[in-house]
Structure formats: structure tokens, C-alpha cells
Amino acid sequence: MGEVIRRFLIYVTRDVEGRASYPRSAKLCNSSGEAVRAKLRYAGPFTKTGLEGYVEYIALVLSNGASASNAKPEGEPFDLGPGECVDVGVEYVVSKRLKEELDFVKLKLINDGRLNIGGFQFDVVKA
Numbered sequence: 001m002g003e004v005i006r007r008f009l010i011y012v013t014r015d016v017e018g019r020a021s022y023p024r025s026a027k028l029c030n031s032s033g034e035a036v037r038a039k040l041r042y043a044g045p046f047t048k049t050g051l052e053g054y055v056e057y058i059a060l061v062l063s064n065g066a067s068a069s070n071a072k073p074e075g076e077p078f079d080l081g082p083g084e085c086v087d088v089g090v091e092y093v094v095s096k097r098l099k100e101e102l103d104f105v106k107l108k109l110i111n112d113g114r115l116n117i118g119g120f121q122f123d124v125v126k127a
Contacts (some may be wrong), residue, residue: 004123010090010121012058012116012118014094016111021091025088034082038084039074045118049116054097054117057070060088062086063088093112
């Protein structure tokens with residue numbers, strides 16, 4: 001399976017329809033003195049809101065080109081040198097059905113950031 005180097009927990013909220021992109025949302029750094037060969041892995045939803053199915057696509061994208069998503073759960077291996085950092089971005093698509101099927105109160109809570117659509121786990125693992 002590979003040792004988990006870093007775990008990213010991504011919460012989808014505020015965006016109730018369509019595509020959203022948050023480039024450079026976080027950084028992944030190698031703080032060890034040695035180069036690391038790693039890959040991204042999508043582990044799936046970790047929340048149980050019942051709304052996770054409305055997220056049609058979710059991906060973690062690194063500035064070095066590596067990525068993983070619900071469509072391609074395991075990314076290609078990449079190298080991270082000692083002290084090297086890469087930017088981490090998030091992309092997702094929320095189905096328009098969410099806006100059509102949820103009541104006003106739940107939509108308002110999501111828009112206000114008080115209710116999330118779902119939480120999704122991505123791991124950086126040793127390759």
C-alpha cells in the first residue's frame with residue numbers, strides 16, 4: 001500500500017453548483033534530508049453527510065503535474081527533493097442536482113459554510 005507521508009482532508013462547501021478550482025490552497029514539503037519518491041492516492045469520502053454523491057468530480061493537483069481524483073484514484077509517482085515544496089490545488093465539480101433537490105435552508109447553510117457537502121481524503125504515499 002505504501003506508507004502515508006501526508007494526508008489531505010478536503011471539505012467541499014460554499015459551492016453549490018458547477019466547477020470550482022482552488023489553486024495553491026496548500027503546500028506539500030519534504031522536510032527530510034533525503035529525496036522522496038511518492039504518489040497521490042484518493043481514499044474517498046470520510047464524512048457521512050449523505051450529500052457526498054453530489055460531488056461528481058474531485059481532484060488534488062500538484063504544481064509538479066501530479067494528481068489524483070475520484071476518476072483516477074492513484075496518481076503517477078513523482079520525486080520530491082530534500083527541502084523541496086510543491087503547491088497543492090483542489091478542483092471539484094458539484095452536480096446541479098444539489099441546487100434542485102435540496103431545500104432552501106440546507107442550501108443557505110452550505111453557502112454560509114456551516115454545512116459541508118462532504119469531506120474527501122487524499123494521501124501522499126511512498127511509491
